[in-house]
Amino acid sequence: MTEPIRLEDKQRAFAELRSIKAGFAAKGWFPATSGNLSVRVGGFDPESFTFAITSSGKDKSVETPEDFLLVNEKGLPTEATALKPSAETLIHSEIYRLTGAGAIFHVHTVFNNIVSELYWSKGHIPVDGVELIKGFNIWEEDAHIEIPILPNYAEIPRIAALVEGALQPKIPGIVLRKHGIYAWGANSFEAKRHLEAFEYLFEYVYRWNLLNPSSK
Template sequence: MSFLEITTEEKQRVIGELSAVKADFASRGWFAGTGGNLSMRIGGFSPESFHFAVTASGKDKTKTTPEDFLFVDQSGKPCEATRLKPSAETTIHCEIYRLTGCGAIFHIHSVFNNLVSELFWERRAVPIDGVELIKALNVWEEDAHIDIPIVSNFADVPRIVPEVTQRLDPRIPGILLRKHGIYAWGEDAFAAKRHLEAFEYLFEYAYRWELLQAARR
């Protein structure tokens, strides 16, 4: 489906869903210093051709305006005439959509996701063992073990993309940038939000568990 075939009603629906998620996350303090970005796919999908709405760069995400989002194509270029610029990290969204075919991607910065990204940097993954909330990531094995990938963070965002391509784990709907934040995705906005909440819970658990273990030594 070309972007021109997407109806105004569908565009408004996607913007409405993203606006609700943005307001929810803002109320939790997840957009400090305008950081973070949200996106949601619209219309059809193939790895070579897709479109999505993404947060505009530099906006105060604690406020709602008519210019919070814009539509871009699979290369991250705007689909419509606009003075808005897509988030600087849109190329990462492009690659995750291409690799996974997901419907929504949410990225936030938090203290705990930054702490664990450094704490476990040498092993390049955050290990989680047997915690019940792993099931929120659609991993249903009893006493499951997962490793949430951590990748390098560079000021030149396109340099991050090849490492995302290499390290993305199809079993885990998220990837963590070192001392930066988590990207979580899902088949739709509801699933992406559930996954993000689960990751944040698991990151806090992992950090506090390490503290407890250290205190016992």
């Protein structure tokens, strides 16, 4: 059974999402209503938990009283509401269940879309030796990382079912082909750092490939 959420915890979660949402909107990371954000609220039981998530189809670059709602581990609203949770809520649920993360952020950018297609046949985006890999708490010199790419099926449950097999223990993110990235962390500060590191690395990979077309 999901425990009832205290009003102050709900308000804190919504305030956190509001602030992250405004910051990402300022970067242009929510084109055409795309993107969704969530933070875990209350209990941390892997089998029964609650999280606050953006409501579906909203313009995430504006602030309204209807931007967020609470859902349970199945992605269903925990309170009576006319709001619809993000269409991609099930992917958030699955990431929370598998990783124990405290926050998950999803954005569509041209860079993440292009590199997902560039490396689709490999199944992951390789990155070598770029300093911002340390943003994932990977400190070895010249680290090599591989960021997993999943197919962008129309049915979200089909994507959610693939998350477990795609997770890379040290990599706090998954890319959907020509769609966008999900990045997570223990809390919203860490999830934001991870997302910013991913996006920097994607731009690096994109530009490196442009300058060195034969290097891939």
